[in-house]
Amino acid sequence: MTPVFPGGLPHGISASLSGAANLPALRGHNAALVLDLLRAAGGTGASRTELAEGTGLTPQAVSKITARLRGAGLVAEAGRRPSTGGKPRTVWRLVRDARYAVGLHLDRDELTAVLADLLGDPVAVHRAPFDLGAPPEHALETAAGAVRALLAPTAPGTGPHAGVLGVGVACPGPLEHRSGVLRRVTGFPHWDGFPLRDALAGRLGLPVALDKDTNAAALGLALRGGNGPAGGHGGESFAYLHLGTGLGAGLVLDGTLYRGARTGAGEFGHQVVQLDGPECGCGDRGCLEALCLAAAARGDTAEAARVLGVGAANLAGLLDIDRVVLGGRTVLADPEPYRAGVGAVLAARAGRTDGRPVPVSTAPGGARLVADGAAHLVLAPVFGRLDPVR
């Protein structure tokens, strides 16, 4: 289109950027772009030329950026590709132990802490009983102790401890991600208003990020899925549906975790799918969660899956997502009927709209899914996939 003013105004960058941008920000952004591509490339690595093609940067710019990143120890040369008639390409890989992140999953009765490397792979796992019903200060100390135990094996100043970027914490909602404050965690109202993020950051002396368990899981899936180009527009969209004690969802839209203004997004269990249906614990009628859990409780897995499928189809239609991932204890105990049942509803919907069916899969990672994802709350900013931990 005709440039709005000399120099051209509407460039690709404009549409998706929030604040003011200066040179350091620009450098950080492009560096993150390169790192993200290297992350996606995984063990294969990527050459300078491939990075240039993948990011849209000039080969020369990629050279400068990789040089800087090498200086910081984040990337390293890793062999060469076979020549295609000229000088062979140098392959670069992420140095996975250059930085670490702690992922902490605080569940109702159990705590899982993982120490993850830059690629998100766990190098240490700590699991312990945990009581969300305990007084906040006590529970906080338990959580802090778990993190310390995880980091203890390494002397400060050397090894992982030196490169720990921070701690990502995942809890049952509701909570507020931005302020790091818990709300009336379902079943445990005494947490309401507790500033978990700052309290834990104070005890550990590390940056802390807080999010809902379902969001952490979805973020982890978004980054570990291997696929997906850089964040922002062009990334894939999917929903992680978690069926356990309750029913919740984590939404990744255009490659970015979507939380909503009050971290309330993904409230999936109380979607009404049966007008004036059976009463739900929340006070409404015909909620997905009530119907689904009731069916599961009476052993009617097929019906539970069908109801869940209707909810998934609603969600898939409303948000035009690319895939659905199922997880949570109830699903993982017997995955296939759920995968098949939800898939059937989505396939039927695709048949009515001439579209391709939205694929359904079950989450990998098992019980550690949320904890792994929590680590990504800290890792993702490195790759430009999330706002930085403050």
Place this chain on the structure above:
Amino acid sequence: MTPVFPGGLPHGISASLSGAANLPALRGHNAALVLDLLRAAGGTGASRTELAEGTGLTPQAVSKITARLRGAGLVAEAGRRPSTGGKPRTVWRLVRDARYAVGLHLDRDELTAVLADLLGDPVAVHRAPFDLGAPPEHALETAAGAVRALLAPTAPGTGPHAGVLGVGVACPGPLEHRSGVLRRVTGFPHWDGFPLRDALAGRLGLPVALDKDTNAAALGLALRGGNGPAGGHGGESFAYLHLGTGLGAGLVLDGTLYRGARTGAGEFGHQVVQLDGPECGCGDRGCLEALCLAAAARGDTAEAARVLGVGAANLAGLLDIDRVVLGGRTVLADPEPYRAGVGAVLAARAGRTDGRPVPVSTAPGGARLVADGAAHLVLAPVFGRLDPVR
């Protein structure tokens, strides 16, 4: 947090930017930021200092940028603020007739074309009968003729015509925004695969952007709402629910129009809210659209509003949106019962979750809402609110 590498990696910019960024892109982004703030400031205008505070840019950077924008004729000085003890601030305003955009709403039986200035206010309106059932080439010529008629009063090279950025076209879905191709427009399958965007661009010699009618309306509401900071994170989220011949939605999340990968997002009418309910034209059962239209048809507006409210509550819960806007012929014919009915369901939900009720309003702009919004498909990129028209 500790910088990932010297110079600091995770900066605010990283999280929300998609492609590679270079200096021109950075300049365009910051210029768009300033323009967007001036747009939001409206008639009041903004001083350099206020722009600096609002954008996060340095006062000096703002000076440079406003100087460039003045050179391009996009902004102009507009008086001074009273002094507060020193040199008074110079007020800047957007030059509303610096550029124009055409908004074209192609509905089933009527066509609306508006010529909008930089602020999105209409300076000319053209309305004509239109038949989506006609052969594409014929309908296309009608549409092109309407645009030419709208632009005719001004001689080429002077006035609006010289500054027309492009044409935004809004149609009933489904369609593909990215490629500009129509799909099986409900009730008019002969459009399937028609490259409307490129065909119209070829005839008019102007850039064209295509989108769903509900998306255009939502975009217009997002930009004309007056409020809302810059795009990206931090913007408001809302849903525009359109009840007319059918039922659809336009979603604005974090200040950005959300379309989904295949422009399929906002498919609201076929959300199932009654398991095994009455059959819908789509082949499914218990769809919102079927229930809502049936109630409206039998004159039971209260029930129609209640059903719509259940859908709105589902949506508000899933996406944690800030407000709901109702529109479409059926609603506009008798707005209050719908506003009240939907509001009641949302208020009941808020009561159950200790939250504030999601406010409901009816769309301003009446029958011209979609056409006005279509113009914003072209205007929004100027303010960094949407991907540029190619």
Place this chain on the structure above:
DNA sequence: CCCACTTTGGCAACAGTGTTGCGGAAGTGC
């Protein structure tokens, strides 16, 4: 009326970005 003070905003020098042009390095294939 004058003068001290406050605030705005332009000028010039600056650090640092990605880009361009070019040439050396390191392979392949005839």
Place this chain on the structure above:
DNA sequence: GCACTTCCGCAACACTGTTGCCAAAGTGGG
């Protein structure tokens, strides 16, 4: 051995926003 291809670094460059400084343009007290 030689021509060719490809990778990649160096140096000069255009341009960004930033910093330090100072002139311009007001207010308000003596």
